[in-house]
Amino acid sequence: MSLEVRAGSLLAVIGPNGAGKSTLLKLIAGLLRPETGTISVLGGPPGGRARDIAYVPQAEAVDWDFPVTVGEVAMMGRYARIGFGRRPSADDRRRVAEALETVGMAGQRERQIGALSGGQRRRVFLARALAADPELYLLDEPVTGVDATTQEELMDVLEAEARAGKTVIASTHDLICAAQRFHQAAFLNGRIVATGPAEMVLDRQLLSDTYGGHVLILPGDGDRLVLDDAHHHDQAAGGERHFHDEGV
């Protein structure tokens, strides 16, 4: 099963916990090596153009007690471009200021990251990614656990980046968000179950294939889906379905 992401598009990576969403992102980032198969990123092997990639880990993977400020975290996005032994230039500081402005965190530079709300934390990490000025964004659950306003604003920022020709690959649990705000989607459950246009996210059969039958779909309203993936390990997904870019 292969997956191709076009430049300038937003790809949502969907699947239950343990489906391999984080693993897929790490493979693309070159943080893990594939056991089989091949991956080509920005025209070369993963990790080959690392400076053009911004990777944002899941919120749970971050030590929020770490003594760093909002401004310091955002500046980390510039480090690989600044180079060893050199200090941030005026241009670096300007880009960091712009990135913090874009995500609405300009007034919070001196705050320690642990003192921020969940939504603000995701904003700061997105600012770090923006400051890196990458071609490819790899975001592990960028809008998980944030309020609706923050989610809309973060998605607006990502959409603007996509319009500017950047590629965004983000894992998410929010199917409505994936269907409405992304262009492409990939369903994972230990392997790629299906790929296609983002609208297919709401396909009931596909959802039940991916989530192993633990999807409760409220009748009569296509917009309301309830996921119960607490037992997804017990049952493997059903048959593999192929969704190719029909009509796109």
Place this chain on the structure above:
Amino acid sequence: MGLVAFFTDPLSYVFIQRGLVAAILLGVVCAIMGTFVVLKGLAFIGDAVSHAAFPGVVIAFIGGFPIYLGGAIAAVTTALLIGFVSRRSRLRLDTSVGVLFAGAFALGILLYSTIKSYAGDLLGYLLGNILGIGFGDLVQVAVLGALVIAVVVAIRKELLFATFDPLGAAASGLPVSLLEYLLLGLLGVTIIVSIQAVGIVLVVAMLVTPAATAQLLVVRFERVMLVAVVLAAASAVAGLYGSFYLNVPSGPAIVLIETAMFVVALALGPRTGLLASRSGRVAGSARSG
């Protein structure tokens, strides 16, 4: 005795002058390395590496090699070995550390017991004696200390990124594994030069305590490092004067002053202290929830 004489009298002794310079230098080096040790959770590794120096010291003594070279080789080897084992095995890091460190220290004790000639000096390495430091040793401390500081200061932003978010740093192209090994190697060097001051048993306190105290006081990374350095230098001076006037060993005196600073910061500091407003802390945890 006047206040000026209180500070100048001890300085008329050469051994105090040397000890003071060495203690301040080592305090500063340990504080800088310690900032990363605390933030990376390497305190136990630091303790392990210092204990692992002991067999190196004993082997060098038996073989007639420079004592510190033996200790340094053993310490750096163990530091790198711990990095290797934790990356390659499925064991938890603290487990592989515990295994390697106890094994190495046992080897040191066993070899020590086989020495027939007088080897009383070797036990001095366990407790250290900064007032006994010779001129040659002081030069060695100064050169190695300056080297460690220069390297860490030069790559501090990369070390910061790799420590804070190893995945993000690696994805952006920083050589995270190399930085990790470099950090462990520098830790080995720091520990071996510090053993002269406070001995194998107490080195970990010089590494961990000032940085831990600083973390209670300030939230910006570069300030944590700076505050740790200031606290460590102050403790070195106070510890040596205390050692001189109260006639107590200098290593434990330095460490106890660092510990006292930590306790004060814990009790009164703005982030965790009893004086930090209770409502503020409740609001803080609600925000982060």
